[in-house]
């Protein structure tokens with residue numbers, strides 16, 4: 001990959017283009033080549049090299065005219081394959097959508113493209129975003145670029161791997177229970193989930209609509225701030241986007257920062273080296289004058305997992321009903337022989353049986369069960385109550401602290417295949433991440449050291465709508481880590 005410049009930020013990229021160190025076309029070709037060279041990682045489901053190069057030429061024509069580059073110009077972007085880009089396939093990692101082509105572009109991508117972003121391809125994921133390993137894709141599992149024997153995390157594992165291995169400068173992911181943060185921590189990049197309702201979900205194939213947000217995987221926080229500045233905000237197409245436009249913050253005075261450290265996140269089950277790495281970060285912030293307060297969030301770990309794995313399947317059981325072979329993607333015809341009364345019903349059943357993977361079916365069944373008469377009160381309604389208690393607990397905590405720090409995951413990247421057959425163990429991977437989704441608050445995972453020689457991540461949570469503080473603190477802390 002001799003000609004790959006390996007830029008680590010949007011600013012660095014735009015400066016190099018501006019100074020004519022490299023043309024945007026050359027840069028884009030280098031990324032296409034990088035994807036080719038890393039084919040074995042299986043980070044992309046589809047690559048749109050020609051489309052990307054055409055867009056790069058547009059940027060080059062601007063540079064000739066000496067206009068300063070801005071926004072997303074020159075930024076080669078991966079897009080998770082559950083986000084629509086008109087004219088490109090959108091599989092959600094599933095067989096049921098293997099032949100589907102998007103008829104419109106998601107708001108998030110549309111805004112980024114209008115600001116100059118160069119979409120290079122669609123990244124691999126666990127089917128419909130359900131999973132924590134990126135091994136549940138119909139198109140094969142993704143490998144972690146840091147150690148190809150290990151998973152990259154999921155479900156945005158393709159996006160994390162693509163950024164880490166320089167197959168794109170940044171990538172969009174989605175985060176319903178940790179899918180940007182957990183892969184980011186496993187691959188050693190930044191992964192961010194915005195406050196719920198900051199980015200439009202128009203054009204996102206969401207499985208858990210009350211939990212899901214489009215998020216970002218990148219090499220640095222500044223890039224996330226640039227992307228959010230372009231991508232966030234109302235579009236009139238997602239009724240839940242009610243927060244004001246995102247604006248990044250200048251540095252936060254760290255000596256006035258109040259940090260909450262919830263004890264439940266540092267108990268049994270947390271890897272020792274991760275515990276130490278996160279504590280080292282907290283110590284670093286303390287040295288800058290931040291106040292550290294031990295807090296308790298009793299509903300935010302084990303209970304949150306139980307709550308999430310009722311609410312999320314409940315939502316997906318109804319939300320995925322639209323994939324019936326009639327409107328989108330694959331259709332298997334019925335011939336009346338199944339004895340279900342009509343060819344159409346039979347066709348629905350055959351299509352869904354064939355098109356959905358095992359994990360998706362498991363969740364549809366689970367969700368249908370927890371919503372069914374006689375059980376809804378016991379499961380779904382109680383889960384909603386638990387969600388409210390969690391929200392209240394967090395609101396109370398945020399009256400005393402400005403941010404909350406936790407590990408992102410209990411362990412570093414695990415070996416491929418090690419949890420694939422055990423859904424409960426896989427669900428426990430999300431123990432530190434799901435609460436932010438249940439409560440809708442902003443959360444970032446930032447690299448903070450190594451365990452067993454593998455990258456680990458630390459999470460920063462903020463008040464609902466206070467994304468700018470979360471990002472500023474992560475940016476400042478990263479600069480301190482790098483001795484800047």
Ligand code: GLN
Nearest residue numbers: 129130131176177178179
């Ligand atoms: N791992 C979680 C799940 O399987 C979260 C997935 C996501 O955020 N898309 O549901």
